[in-house]
Amino acid sequence: MPYRPDSVLVIGLGNPFRGDDAAGLLVADGIAEAFPDIRVIRHTSDGIGLLDVWAEYGTVIVVDAVVSGSPPGTVHVLDGLETLERDWFATSTHAVNLAEAVELGRAVGRLPSRLIVIGIEGNEFGLGESVSAVVGKAVSDAIARLVEITGR
């Protein structure tokens, strides 16, 4: 696919069966529903797969659950091209989490030119298909922040 600098890709990361870890997926779903013309991907497999997807887009916004010590429900907006705190993303049960995927992408020259990471502070990651109430609210906040970022 040819590189289009004005193109936007939204990636929701997470595990739909691990409580708050679904936060990124819910944001992706929300964006997909509200803006059918924005390319949205739900990515539930390991972070390595991101390297195949994001290099073709001008602006990539990735949304994921994080654990940073902030109050649950906090919405962090980060420059993904800066070094991300690996520990924040350690809730992933997959081999390579988002921070690690960015480092790998940096090492092999496969990063988008603009990468924004929206991290939703989670709290409950046990088995289950629903997010906690505070994270549910944060999902709506994150969607609003994302819409601002894309200038819609």
Place this chain on the structure above:
Amino acid sequence: MKGKVIKVDVLCRVEGEGALLIKISDDGKVDAKFRIYEPPRFFEAFLRGRSYAEVPDITARICGICPVAYQMSSVHAIEKAFGVKVDGQLRELRRLLYCGEWIESHVLHAFFLHLPDFLGLDDAFAVARDHRQVVEEVLRVKKTGNDIVRILGGREIHPINVKVGGFYRAPSKADLRPLVDQLKWARDSAVKAVPLLAGLPYPDFESDYEFVALRHPDEYPFSEGRLVSNKGLDISIDEYEQHFAEEHVAHSTALHGVHIGKGMYFVGPLARFNLNADLLTKTAREAAKTAGLKPGCCNPFKSILARQVETVYACEEAIRIIEQYEPPERSYVDVTPRESMGCGCTEAPRGILYHRYRFDSAGLVTDAKITPPTAQNQPTIEDDLRRYVTPRIDMPLDELTWQCEQAIRNYDPCISCSTHFLKVRIERTH
């Protein structure tokens, strides 16, 4: 370093959650526990009452890295129960799907999870910085495996196209053909990477393992065959439970596998290679030769070589299948449920994965048993650790801890299959 404890509260670079606790007593005795403390999966219980048709999709959720293995073991067990035989092109397509999974699982493990250990590096990005070309190629090889699963399975993770009796939709030749060039490239890349892997520092560490794998008269095994070992085992899959059992141990939420009357055993790529090397393709056999890997290898650290040889094989087998492929008339065989019991045992990337189901006359599950490869390897992992540490108790604690972790990663343990959960912190006590 007597009277010491090596404690890794959470292992990194394994799939899922596990921990390591090794105690060295004052008189130099070593006790090793590979702890798994994820909340146990209740799949075996909540499959009860479900329709046979749902079983492949539900069990695929057990693992994000090897869902195809779960789907294959379950469909074979169910088809056995209902007296259904899936043959011809549908059987070939299933082998193709498994090729895809082996490729992506093996290269992920070999290069991103295990190779850093051998190079003395912390992680895969350090490897990428030092060996950029290798890592770029590995990413492409992995993607090839993922593409097979996506095109044939309908989705990269938890394929949606697999059903009891075959597939919901069989691919066209045009769907599969584009994969051939990619697979040839991947095969060549995998062959090219063998000298790098062969030249890694391997500890001198061997044991008289009982290797257990499937054995088929005509093909390197995926889903069919007899269960054999290097110590005289030769049984049908139906006899599995007469020879293998699972035991509960206090420190783990996964069950430990035992060969009844014999003890621990070893499943996975090294077991498969040792028992089936003669059935590899010529290129794969040559890759093994280049790697210095011979049947009878009993150094678990060399599992990384067996994985690479299997990656080469899987590429070639996938090419063979696609080149001969003609779409079948129907994408599945009809299935009529009946009151019955059936077992299936297939070779997941990490070793044999056994499923057994009982059904009522409507085809609802009344009973299920799922034995993943990592649970079967657990006693062997612990024994390896005990034997590995015993002559090395005077090593600096940091170094020994890391080598123990590396020793666990020999088994590419898929802890999500045998239990579940992940946090990473390392604590050392003296």
